[in-house]
Amino acid sequence: MASTYRSPDWDTYRMDYSHSHREVEPPEKEIGVVGEALECLREADILPHTEYNPDKFLAHRRAVAELFEIPWTAITPRVQRLLYAINAIVQPRNMIAAGVFCGNTFISNAGAGVGPGACYAARQLLGVEIVPEEAARAERNVRRIDPSGIARVVAADAVEVVAEFAEPIDLLYLDADGAGGKGKGIYLEILEAAEPRLHPGSVILAHNSVNCAERLEHYLAYVREPGRFPASVNVIVDGEGLEVTGR
Ligand SMILES: C[S@@+](CC[C@H](N)C(=O)[O-])C[C@H]1O[C@@H](n2cnc3c(N)ncnc32)[C@H](O)[C@@H]1O
Numbered sequence: 001m002a003s004t005y006r007s008p009d010w011d012t013y014r015m016d017y018s019h020s021h022r023e024v025e026p027p028e029k030e031i032g033v034v035g036e037a038l039e040c041l042r043e044a045d046i047l048p049h050t051e052y053n054p055d056k057f058l059a060h061r062r063a064v065a066e067l068f069e070i071p072w073t074a075i076t077p078r079v080q081r082l083l084y085a086i087n088a089i090v091q092p093r094n095m096i097a098a099g100v101f102c103g104n105t106f107i108s109n110a111g112a113g114v115g116p117g118a119c120y121a122a123r124q125l126l127g128v129e130i131v132p133e134e135a136a137r138a139e140r141n142v143r144r145i146d147p148s149g150i151a152r153v154v155a156a157d158a159v160e161v162v163a164e165f166a167e168p169i170d171l172l173y174l175d176a177d178g179a180g181g182k183g184k185g186i187y188l189e190i191l192e193a194a195e196p197r198l199h200p201g202s203v204i205l206a207h208n209s210v211n212c213a214e215r216l217e218h219y220l221a222y223v224r225e226p227g228r229f230p231a232s233v234n235v236i237v238d239g240e241g242l243e244v245t246g247r
Contacts, residue, residue, distance in 0.1 A: 001044070001226070001231050001232075002226075002233075002234075003040070003231070004236065005036065005233055005234070005235050006236040007033045007036065007037070007236065010237055010238055013076070013078065013237070013238050014239075015076045017072045017073060018071075020076075020104070021061075023077070024076070025077075030077055030078055030081060031054065034237065037082055040233055044231040044233050045246065047090065047203075048089065053119055056116070056118070060107075060111040061080065061081075063116045064108075064111070067144040068103065068104060068145075069140070070104050071102060073105070074207075075105055076237075076238045078238055080108045082235065082237065082242065083105075083242075084111055086171075088119050088120070090171055091112070091113075091122075092113075092203075093122060093123040093168075094123055094167050094168060094169055095110065095122070095124075095125045095172075096126045096161065097109055097125075097127045097128065097172075098158030098162070098173065098175065099130070099158060099174070099177060100127040100129045100134075100135075100153060101175075102141060103127060103137070103138030103141040103142050104141075105173065106125075106127035106138060106142065106151075106173075107151070110125040110142070113151065114146035114151045115146050124150065126165075127142070127152070127154070128154055128157075128161045129154075130156065130179065131155070135153050139153040139154075158176050158190050159186070160193075162194040162197075165197055167197070169194050170199075170201070170202055171202065171203050172191070172194050172203075173205045173207075174190055174191065174205065176190065183212075184208060184216050185216070187219040188222055202246075202247040203244065203246055204247065205242055205245075206220075206223070206242065206243040207242055208240050209236075211239055211240050213241070216243075219243075220234075223245040230246050230247070231246045232245040232246070
């Protein structure tokens, strides 16, 4: 079933994309909005509960602010917290993030499994970035937080990596802006390549469900089609949006 969570101020909530670490609202406000979104995902049976450790999240946020080189990012503080919390709750052994640019989106997911915010033992947390220079920077960033190598970034096409991945995929994060005129339309190609390895309990996250809704038309229609997936929620806590689909 398809549904929507929309915070009342989603369209006035703003961040500076070049200074992603600046606080844009009181912490209680951010925690409250993210808590409501998590509750909505629990009601849709995508998440089993809504609990995550806020101190570990802050340790993660501080480490990223200190150690990552981030030229820009569209991941707002609300979505950074939301991604961390979803991963802390789902605890994916295997997570793949497609289209990670400098690695900020990737670590917002992977930070629940590695580094100072780690709250469970992960197996493989894989970021995929098709531009080699960006993949190298993302990998450098990630190595500063996770010396273990459980989280890593590879320079490759996410469609191929997902298709060749030999194990179950517990969480798939989509943010690739495909080359060759495909744009965000590549989400559906990546999801279709991943489907044989998704299982009941897997979660699929798709960034830009609001500001790229038109370019994601086919993807959004696919995940929201009645009967295809048990539930899909358009989580709107900012102007970008995150479609959260449960398998
Ligand atoms: C717009 S960026 C994502 C930025 C992210 N939303 C943030 O705020 O940090 C999309 C990235 O996807 C990458 N990309 C495009 N097609 C890809 C593919 N097939 N596989 C992996 N990465 C891809 C692009 O090179 C680009 O770095």
